[in-house]
Amino acid sequence: MTELKHYFAPTSLDQAVECLKDGDVTILAGGTDLTPQSQAGRLKIKHTLMNIRHIPQLSGITLEGKEIRIGTLTTITEIMQHPLIRQHLPVLADACDHFASDQIRNAATLGGNICNASPAGDTLIPLLVLDASVELASMPEAKLYRHSMPLSTFFVGPGKTRRSLCELVTCIRIPLPAEGHVARFHKLGTRPALDISTISIGIAGTLKAGILSNVRVAFGAVAPTPVRASQTEKALEGQRLDAATIEKAAEVAHNEVKPIDDVRASAWYRKEMIHNITKRILSHVAQA
Amino acid sequence: MSVAEKKPRVIELDSLIGKRIPKMDAPEKASGRTRYIHDINLSGQLHGKILRSERIHALIKSIDTSAAKELPGVHVVITAADIPDQRPIGVARDHFPLKVGRVRSERDEIAAVAAETEEIAEAALKLIKVVYEDLPVISNPEDAIKPGAALIHPEPHGADGSHEHLKQGTTIAHKGKPDNVAMTFDYAHGDVVRGEAESDVVIEDTFKLHYVTHCCMGVSGMIAEFDASGNLLMYSNTQVPFLHKREFAEYLNMDPARIRIIQPPIGGGFGSKLDIYPFEVICLYLARAAKRPIKMLFTREEEFLASPTRQPVLLTLRSGCKKDGTLTFRQVHTLHDNGAYTSWGATTPFVMMQTFSSLYRVPHCDYHTAAVYTNNPYAGSFRGYGNLQATFAIEQHMDMLAEKIGMDPLAFRLKNAQDSGETTGQGMVFKSCGFKDCLTTAATRSDYTRKFKENAANRSKPGNIKRGVGMASMLHVGGGAKIYPSDGCGTILKMDDFANVTLITGASEIGQGSETVLSQLVCEELGLPISAITVVNNDTAITPWDVGVHASRTTFIAGNSAIGAAKKAKTKILAVAAKKYDCAESDLDLRGGFVIRAGSGEVVVELSKLLRNLHFQDKAELVMTTFYYEPPSVHQDKGFKGNVSAAYAWGTQVVEVEVDTDTGTVRMTKVTGAHDVGRVLNRLGIEGQIEGGVVMGQGYALTEDLMIENGVMKNPNFRDYKLVTAPEIPEMDISFIESMDGEGPQGAKGVGEAPSICIAAATANAIANATGVRMFELPFTPERVYRTLHGRTPKLYWKPWRAEQ
Numbered sequence A: 001m002t003e004l005k006h007y008f009a010p011t012s013l014d015q016a017v018e019c020l021k022d023g024d025v026t027i028l029a030g031g032t033d034l035t036p037q038s039q040a041g042r043l044k045i046k047h048t049l050m051n052i053r054h055i056p057q058l059s060g061i062t063l064e065g066k067e068i069r070i071g072t073l074t075t076i077t078e079i080m081q082h083p084l085i086r087q088h089l090p091v092l093a094d095a096c097d098h099f100a101s102d103q104i105r106n107a108a109t110l111g112g113n114i115c116n117a118s119p120a121g122d123t124l125i126p127l128l129v130l131d132a133s134v135e136l137a138s139m140p141e142a143k144l145y146r147h148s149m150p151l152s153t154f155f156v157g158p159g160k161t162r163r164s165l166c167e168l169v170t171c172i173r174i175p176l177p178a179e180g181h182v183a184r185f186h187k188l189g190t191r192p193a194l195d196i197s198t199i200s201i202g203i204a205g206t207l208k209a210g211i212l213s214n215v216r217v218a219f220g221a222v223a224p225t226p227v228r229a230s231q232t233e234k235a236l237e238g239q240r241l242d243a244a245t246i247e248k249a250a251e252v253a254h255n256e257v258k259p260i261d262d263v264r265a266s267a268w269y270r271k272e273m274i275h276n277i278t279k280r281i282l283s284h285v286a287q288a
Numbered sequence B: 001m002s003v004a005e006k007k008p009r010v011i012e013l014d015s016l017i018g019k020r021i022p023k024m025d026a027p028e029k030a031s032g033r034t035r036y037i038h039d040i041n042l043s044g045q046l047h048g049k050i051l052r053s054e055r056i057h058a059l060i061k062s063i064d065t066s067a068a069k070e071l072p073g074v075h076v077v078i079t080a081a082d083i084p085d086q087r088p089i090g091v092a093r094d095h096f097p098l099k100v101g102r103v104r105s106e107r108d109e110i111a112a113v114a115a116e117t118e119e120i121a122e123a124a125l126k127l128i129k130v131v132y133e134d135l136p137v138i139s140n141p142e143d144a145i146k147p148g149a150a151l152i153h154p155e156p157h158g159a160d161g162s163h164e165h166l167k168q169g170t171t172i173a174h175k176g177k178p179d180n181v182a183m184t185f186d187y188a189h190g191d192v193v194r195g196e197a198e199s200d201v202v203i204e205d206t207f208k209l210h211y212v213t214h215c216c217m218g219v220s221g222m223i224a225e226f227d228a229s230g231n232l233l234m235y236s237n238t239q240v241p242f243l244h245k246r247e248f249a250e251y252l253n254m255d256p257a258r259i260r261i262i263q264p265p266i267g268g269g270f271g272s273k274l275d276i277y278p279f280e281v282i283c284l285y286l287a288r289a290a291k292r293p294i295k296m297l298f299t300r301e302e303e304f305l306a307s308p309t310r311q312p313v314l315l316t317l318r319s320g321c322k323k324d325g326t327l328t329f330r331q332v333h334t335l336h337d338n339g340a341y342t343s344w345g346a347t348t349p350f351v352m353m354q355t356f357s358s359l360y361r362v363p364h365c366d367y368h369t370a371a372v373y374t375n376n377p378y379a380g381s382f383r384g385y386g387n388l389q390a391t392f393a394i395e396q397h398m399d400m401l402a403e404k405i406g407m408d409p410l411a412f413r414l415k416n417a418q419d420s421g422e423t424t425g426q427g428m429v430f431k432s433c434g435f436k437d438c439l440t441t442a443a444t445r446s447d448y449t450r451k452f453k454e455n456a457a458n459r460s461k462p463g464n465i466k467r468g469v470g471m472a473s474m475l476h477v478g479g480g481a482k483i484y485p486s487d488g489c490g491t492i493l494k495m496d497d498f499a500n501v502t503l504i505t506g507a508s509e510i511g512q513g514s515e516t517v518l519s520q521l522v523c524e525e526l527g528l529p530i531s532a533i534t535v536v537n538n539d540t541a542i543t544p545w546d547v548g549v550h551a552s553r554t555t556f557i558a559g560n561s562a563i564g565a566a567k568k569a570k571t572k573i574l575a576v577a578a579k580k581y582d583c584a585e586s587d588l589d590l591r592g593g594f595v596i597r598a599g600s601g602e603v604v605v606e607l608s609k610l611l612r613n614l615h616f617q618d619k620a621e622l623v624m625t626t627f628y629y630e631p632p633s634v635h636q637d638k639g640f641k642g643n644v645s646a647a648y649a650w651g652t653q654v655v656e657v658e659v660d661t662d663t664g665t666v667r668m669t670k671v672t673g674a675h676d677v678g679r680v681l682n683r684l685g686i687e688g689q690i691e692g693g694v695v696m697g698q699g700y701a702l703t704e705d706l707m708i709e710n711g712v713m714k715n716p717n718f719r720d721y722k723l724v725t726a727p728e729i730p731e732m733d734i735s736f737i738e739s740m741d742g743e744g745p746q747g748a749k750g751v752g753e754a755p756s757i758c759i760a761a762a763t764a765n766a767i768a769n770a771t772g773v774r775m776f777e778l779p780f781t782p783e784r785v786y787r788t789l790h791g792r793t794p795k796l797y798w799k800p801w802r803a804e805q
């Protein structure tokens, strides 16, 4: 474990962003990524380790107008069990139900999953198809400054995001889905529990009179970041979900992704699975 | 012992045998109170850490430890140069604990540090500078036997340019070898050429078995201390304390009598602690150099990198049978990847050939193994000891042969199965044999035959989920095994003045439940409740000799030994009571903590009262000593023939799966097992053994895969090395066939290894039943299954090869 120089546990957002000003800070939330990564020497803890868990503003799930706000510190367990999520965003609860194990879910935070920016991060795929945005806070001058960006533009590479070093993620905002909204998530791994996705797929849209519109498709573990699949979306937009459309969309998806070989699977298998699971999800949606 | 009721007149007959008795160490373990080696700290102790190689195969040009030595808190830093008396260690004595001049695998030990804290020791390792010169890496055993292949253990040149030539086929590799062959095994009975000529059907296939490792929850470790007189005390997780004492003495050039080993509770063994590993000897070197106790514990990553694995095997099997279903012959060639050094894995052919020669009646059998050096990790002993690998090949061929001749796979097996009374081609004698009962019980309880036919018929129907059912059977030693010159175990039994018993046994407890079973056997004999016994089993200065935990031998050997001691005590007690109450010894018995009248169960005297009286007289002599040596079994002769065990265990397992043809995912839904265990002693314990073994077999079949690429381990962690987790564990239906073995303690046989042996083979058969596609390579990960279903797995073929003698 890296030797710690400074440890800081702010109790307000202002204190936290103030501390972030000089940029030489490592943020600690649930620590389920940070601890193994720093122990393995893949991540070096910076001058200050800042534990944000004592900042009340960063927790909780609330309905704010036409948006659901999820504080960055909300744990995977809390999301999975929360009535607002179950009612409005069941696909997110479903993804949380395929996340790690109970022990990890109790510690792991949503903000940590987003900032860790793993291409296989399990909440990222449903968040992408739900049009989520990330809110960031900083203190460029003497005042707290907040701004948002769509999650689809947030990820840059494995472990890399557009968050600047002096910014803190405060919450995720998700618009309330419209009438007829359908969304599905599928995670494929070697085993049903405690596994990193070999691939994952999220599909969402509005289904009216058999026609799918506002289509969102996102894939995990097939690119350096979780990705939206614009060509697959196009192949589905405004279409009736019949066998031909489904097969075509699955083929477009297969050709659209460019995964790599690693210890979990080969690129070939990943592409095959993108095809087969896309097809399976769409068939389920069509039958529902 | 205090018995609450005052004067129960009659004690009913009762027995502990077959009852469900919780493991004696369970409350401590479940409540987190057990003190493992990790929890033991000696005052003044230092922490030891090992620097491992950064290269896979290279010459060590120089090692600079000066900066590490200067780090505050560092006491000693050692390399091979500091230990002039290093002796080669291991099964073939082919490697030095600290590597000399050359590294041959990723795990190789280059230097070691003892420091005030683990952190300082870690920091010191980073300051050691090693200069290497890379050598070509051999990571495929097939490359190791190619003419002109680079040598892993080349002969060194002396200063005068002379060679220390060794003959081909010699195993002492540290002196150098002219080839990469570490060990060979050749066995035959009958005449396979004739067998083949008599066959109506002949098939040949190559099977590939992968690396897996034990994944003990407790990582490896040792604490070593020399006292002021130079006596060595070790806290060690070994499975073989007595034999290892002698081996450690050899490595340290010291008198074995001055070595004492205490075994703290062990967090899992499964065979992994059967050999001595470099870290243990290095820990002793550090203790000797630092003159302080040294504690050395592996990290989880080190546990993956530097623990032994299951033996990976490439195997080509040729089998034949007649149209009527009679087996005619079997010919087997295997290439064992020995890794860089030799441990017990190389000797798995001892067990493998038994399965090939004797699981079924085969008139002609021919078996050959070459274990060859590579730059890969080395394999050790692992629950099942080669039997999973052999069974994987044989039992797939049983299904394939049955299909070729159009016979039901169960009927085909029954036709060739062994019976009691049989002496096999390899000279094994089956006194008790419940094999056919195992086959029919497992088949009936799982409704095998109906499901087998239905699944095959359903294959072509639409839908991505295909169901399959498959069976496999196994034969394993169940009454000890003649591996060492003898297979003995001693017992000391002490009875105190409250009729409490202390059982001091040579048999180690490594989590398998032996202390509970031994207690049960003793209490059964003495008519005492299980709460009346204390077991001492972990200190070589106290316990009598034993040859260690292996070969599913403990219940059988140590059990018989413990019963012997209890019988002695009983004879003594009854003699005293008979004299005192003026009756014949045969009129009396022990039951429920009392001396009773044998016929009526009527109480004569409370046992504790009798013993208290006895203690106040002279010549109480309530300490009994006994030993048990295996009943006449023999060493194998040069041709590997002989009856090596006093009893043999049998089992059949039927595995049911659902294969998702869209993803290749195989879900194991049910395992129906029938095991010939001789007799059930502790029902709870044996169910636990079987269930745990099934899950271990499931991991071997489906998820576990230690990936080695060019000698580099790709997944030394539990994220990417996938053990089976709770939701995947199948439903289990376990039956016990009680063949009441004449030699076994209360009729029991060993069962420790049996349950993991058949699962991979039966799963392969189930996948074939579900999909019509055969899997010849493990593990059945979704991707491998999917590839094979889509015809993208080229047919494996390894051309049989034999090492020159």
Ligand SMILES: Cc1cc2nc3c(=O)[nH]c(=O)nc-3n(C[C@H](O)[C@H](O)[C@H](O)COP(=O)(O)OP(=O)(O)OC[C@H]3O[C@@H](n4cnc5c(N)ncnc54)[C@H](O)[C@@H]3O)c2cc1C
Residues within 6 Å of the ligand: A026, A027, A028, A029, A030, A031, A032, A033, A034, A035, A036, A052, A072, A098, A099, A100, A101, A104, A107, A108, A109, A110, A111, A112, A113, A114, A115, A116, A120, A121, A122, A123, A163, A167, A168, A169, A170, A194, A195, A196, A197
């Ligand atoms: C055994 C195990 C199993 C796992 N299984 C899964 C799985 O199935 N699916 C999955 O997706 N992940 C899995 N993970 C990864 C991990 O649990 C998740 O990514 C988790 O959501 C991380 O959250 P955390 O709060 O623990 O983050 P931390 O480890 O505290 O932080 C992660 C990163 O985000 C940064 N960070 C955290 N919060 C903020 C913030 N508010 N603003 C700016 N930066 C921030 C940290 O500095 C750090 O770089 C697993 C991890 C383990 C150890």
